[in-house]
Amino acid sequence: MSANKEIVRRLIEGVWRDRNLGLVDELVAPDYVGHNPSQPEPINGRAGFKQDVGMYQSAYQDATITIDDQIAEGDYVVTRWTGRGTHTGELMGIAPTGKEVTVSGITISRLAGGKIAETWELFDALGMLVQLGAVPQLATA
Numbered sequence: 001m002s003a004n005k006e007i008v009r010r011l012i013e014g015v016w017r018d019r020n021l022g023l024v025d026e027l028v029a030p031d032y033v034g035h036n037p038s039q040p041e042p043i044n045g046r047a048g049f050k051q052d053v054g055m056y057q058s059a060y061q062d063a064t065i066t067i068d069d070q071i072a073e074g075d076y077v078v079t080r081w082t083g084r085g086t087h088t089g090e091l092m093g094i095a096p097t098g099k100e101v102t103v104s105g106i107t108i109s110r111l112a113g114g115k116i117a118e119t120w121e122l123f124d125a126l127g128m129l130v131q132l133g134a135v136p137q138l139a140t141a
Helices: 003-018 022-027 046-061 125-132
Strands: 026-037 063-072 076-086 100-112 115-124
Touching: 003 022, 003 063, 003 100, 003 115, 022 026, 022 046, 022 063, 026 046, 046 076
Parallel strands: 026 115
Antiparallel strands: 063 076, 076 100, 100 115
């Protein structure tokens, strides 16, 4: 289980801290499927994984993800993370705002054969949109 945690950690840190998309070819299965409710369709394969990361890295050029916690059980690793970045590029039709954004999320990764085969990701997309000013902040009572 600790080996699986290390694979997930290497991918997250390598892609987001070191900007090494080459790690996707090493650590992600060719038939990878990513489930993310903020995307209209599943993310498929290594190319889809790279495209998804690229979308966020071009919108937040200084984007980082910090791993807050990891739990492993069998072939699954749950990672609680915090993402931070400055909105300097277009994101899903939202023009750059220059605003700093902090988002928390959880990713469940299923590993097979030493590679990440499938993920389920939930993150505070609404909070991100509020921070960008794309959605009005809810009024308090």
